[in-house]
Amino acid sequence: MTNKSRSALAALVGTSIEWYDFYAFATAAAIVFNQVFFPPDMSPFVRTVASFGTFAVGFLLRPLGGIIFGHIGDRIGRKNTLVTTLLMMGVASFAIGLLPTYAQVGAWAPLMLVALRLVQGIALGGEWGGAVLVAVENAPPGRRAFFGSFAQLGSSVGALLSTGAFSLMSSFGDEAFVSWGWRVPFLLSAVLVVIGLVIRLKLEESPAMRQVRAERAVADTLPVREVLQKSWRTVLLGVFALATATGGYYVTTTFLLTYGTGTHGLTESMLLNGLSLAAFLELLVTPLLSFYADKVGPHRMVIAGLIGVIALSVPQFLVLGSGSVALIYLAMLAMRFAMSALYGPVATVLAEGFAARVRYTGISLSYQVSTMIFGGLSPIAATALAASAGGSFWPVAGLLMAISLVGVYCTARLKHHERLVATAA
Numbered sequence: 001m002t003n004k005s006r007s008a009l010a011a012l013v014g015t016s017i018e019w020y021d022f023y024a025f026a027t028a029a030a031i032v033f034n035q036v037f038f039p040p041d042m043s044p045f046v047r048t049v050a051s052f053g054t055f056a057v058g059f060l061l062r063p064l065g066g067i068i069f070g071h072i073g074d075r076i077g078r079k080n081t082l083v084t085t086l087l088m089m090g091v092a093s094f095a096i097g098l099l100p101t102y103a104q105v106g107a108w109a110p111l112m113l114v115a116l117r118l119v120q121g122i123a124l125g126g127e128w129g130g131a132v133l134v135a136v137e138n139a140p141p142g143r144r145a146f147f148g149s150f151a152q153l154g155s156s157v158g159a160l161l162s163t164g165a166f167s168l169m170s171s172f173g174d175e176a177f178v179s180w181g182w183r184v185p186f187l188l189s190a191v192l193v194v195i196g197l198v199i200r201l202k203l204e205e206s207p208a209m210r211q212v213r214a215e216r217a218v219a220d221t222l223p224v225r226e227v228l229q230k231s232w233r234t235v236l237l238g239v240f241a242l243a244t245a246t247g248g249y250y251v252t253t254t255f256l257l258t259y260g261t262g263t264h265g266l267t268e269s270m271l272l273n274g275l276s277l278a279a280f281l282e283l284l285v286t287p288l289l290s291f292y293a294d295k296v297g298p299h300r301m302v303i304a305g306l307i308g309v310i311a312l313s314v315p316q317f318l319v320l321g322s323g324s325v326a327l328i329y330l331a332m333l334a335m336r337f338a339m340s341a342l343y344g345p346v347a348t349v350l351a352e353g354f355a356a357r358v359r360y361t362g363i364s365l366s367y368q369v370s371t372m373i374f375g376g377l378s379p380i381a382a383t384a385l386a387a388s389a390g391g392s393f394w395p396v397a398g399l400l401m402a403i404s405l406v407g408v409y410c411t412a413r414l415k416h417h418e419r420l421v422a423t424a425a
Contacts, residue, residue, distance in 0.1 A: 015154025065125020066364030090193030097186030129364035149290030238366030247374025308338030
């Protein structure tokens, strides 16, 4: 296996495991954490918001994780950084599967859950940027979007494994699921981490990183300082260009799961199966769309995906009230196809906006600040908007369309900034 192929595989397997752990938490926060980690005398709405709050705190430290591991990745190397983030994520997820409930230890239960969630946030803050770079920086000429999509595929693989595991556990019945079934997906992460470590320990550094090491004597500025001084506009554009890929994704998965079961009385297993089908579709089409993006331009593909999300925002929620499983699944699949068009090539769009010596820090800051603002708060904001509108989905659909419109503008502007970086180089 060549280093190019090994780098793509390492990015795929590693991010799949990281996102499996992260989506396991998101799914559990939507359907079970509100029952096992919070006082039963709370109202259902407050418990749901509190549960999503534990989900959100993981996003608060992701920018810090991006800065810490971005610095290490830009100074020491991508490989060792990615091994560390994988271990942190795996240990935290396994520990969540062993946590006592509120009925057993009272307020200590949510506090321990939050602490482990913070560890997850720091780990994932450093994971994405490094995984993207080992794939993109090792890609053959004219194939960067395609190779970068392997890091992005980890999201769909992780979501597929996670929703599949929870769907399987839910088949044992509600009582068994709440009692012990929800723990199994977290405990299984230990097996996945071992697989990921075996692959990542064989990884080689990219040519770009080796060149950065050779030139280190003339580049003593801290990566984060250089990014904030010289590339802060690119960081801001990246934050808002990624808003739909980070926040919108959770609106159409995590919030949709809660909204469908709570407002329309749909079953968890039916919606989880639909999300699993959508994740499988994403797995199939993301590399194909990214391959095509190398031909038409990754910016154009991302913008096309954002326009698709805008067009599908209302139908995605409208069909939930129909009760038709076929229509609900069709809307899920269509939305995930549009998300795949933007999610696959966006890694390359962002990576090309920063010089190699600060690229890990730059893309990590953009992505993790975006996830902190939009990813962590979107399920809470969507829940509050729907509640304030008497259960109507229209404000939520409006939110999804608004952030996608902003994303179209910022993605177009990023193209200009990337030309400036290329000229300076």
